[in-house]
Amino acid sequence: QQQVKQSPQSLIVQKGGISIINCAYENTAFDYFPWYQQFPGKGPALLIAIRPDVSEKKEGRFTISFNKSAKQFSLHIMDSQPGDSATYFCAASKPGGGNKLTFGTGTQLKVEL
Amino acid sequence: DTAVSQTPKYLVTQMGNDKSIKCEQNLGHDTMYWYKQDSKKFLKIMFSYNNKELIINETVPNRFSPKSPDKAHLNLHINSLELGDSAVYFCASSPGGHVGYTFGSGTRLTVV
Numbered sequence: 001q002q003q004v005k006q007s008p009q010s011l012i013v014q015k016g017g018i019s020i021i022n023c024a025y026e027n028t029a030f031d032y033f034p035w036y037q038q039f040p041g042k043g044p045a046l047l048i049a050i051r052p053d054v055s056e057k058k059e060g061r062f063t064i065s066f067n068k069s070a071k072q073f074s075l076h077i078m079d080s081q082p083g084d085s086a087t088y089f090c091a092a093s094k095p096g097g098g099n100k101l102t103f104g105t106g107t108q109l110k111v112e113l
Numbered sequence: 114d115t116a117v118s119q120t121p122k123y124l125v126t127q128m129g130n131d132k133s134i135k136c137e138q139n140l141g142h143d144t145m146y147w148y149k150q151d152s153k154k155f156l157k158i159m160f161s162y163n164n165k166e167l168i169i170n171e172t173v174p175n176r177f178s179p180k181s182p183d184k185a186h187l188n189l190h191i192n193s194l195e196l197g198d199s200a201v202y203f204c205a206s207s208p209g210g211h212v213g214y215t216f217g218s219g220t221r222l223t224v225v
Contacts, residue, residue: 032211043117043203043216044156051211087154098168099144099207101214103156 003027004092006104013111019077021107023090026071030092034101035064035075038087047088048075080111116140119204119217126194127225134189134220136204144168144209145187147179150201150219162187163209194224 005024013019023033034049050057050064050073057064063076077084090104117138126132138145146169147159161169162181176192187204201221205214 034213036213038154041218043205043218044214045216046213049211049213089156093211098161098163099209099211100158100161100169102158106154106156108154 003102004090004104006090006107008107009105010108011110013077013080013109015080015082015111015113017080017111019075019080019084019109019111021075021088021090021109022072023074023104024070024072025092027092027094028071029094030102031095032093033064033066033073034091035062036089036091036103038089038106044089077109080109082111082113085110115217117204117206117215117217119202119220121220122218123221123223125223125225128194128196130194131190131192132194132222133191134202134204134222136187136189136217138185138204138206138215140206140208140215142206142208142215143184144207145181145184146205146207146214147187147189148203148205148216150203152200156203160187160189191222194222196224198222199224 035047036044037047038044061078066073088107091101144163146161160179164184165181178190181187201219203219204217207214
């Protein structure tokens with residue numbers, strides 16, 4: 001059972017464009033939703049995270065939009081750059097349970113010149 | 114000064130062998146994790162320790178045995194390696210609560 005569904009699997013965006021990655025979750029007990037960025041040969045790195053008490057969080061060019069009623073959240077990368085080319089993972093965790101993160105399946109983003 | 118360091122980075126071994134992966138964190142975090150990333154890049158938790166105590170043990174074959182000698186170290190020993198064990202294994206740590214993990218750079222295990 002895939003508790004966090006992520007789409008698209010891959011994405012190609014032109015430099016300067018907006019990259020949008022979507023995730024949906026099933027477990028309403030989830031209350032922490034981070035996004036991770038992974039470059040080839042490296043471990044995932046925390047990019048930005050949101051709690052369900054806010055609908056949007058912005059950090060630089062990265063924005064999370066959160067829709068609690070729809071159980072969906074998305075990552076928007078504004079003014080996408082070639083250096084943003086990486087794999088992006090959404091994740092979710094719930095209270096207790098050792099802060100276990102359940103990851104989405106990942107989106108491979110390529111930003112072309 | 115690497116925050117979460119794993120050794121070795123690459124590991125190639127034959128089926129049936131036993132191998133270990135070591136992980137150390139210098140962040141002072143209480144909780145450490147092992148995740149497996151398969152060929153499709155899917156990340157799945159295997160184990161978690163909080164201050165040397167096992168708190169998460171997902172459905173993992175008992176050929177996999179984690180050990181945490183202290184809260185800064187979490188090792189993974191794998192017995193009787195199988196082809197399907199080939200993957201990238203990531204160690205991670207967190208201070209607990211809803212704070213993001215810090216991942217190591219991974220150990221790519223190839224079983225031939």
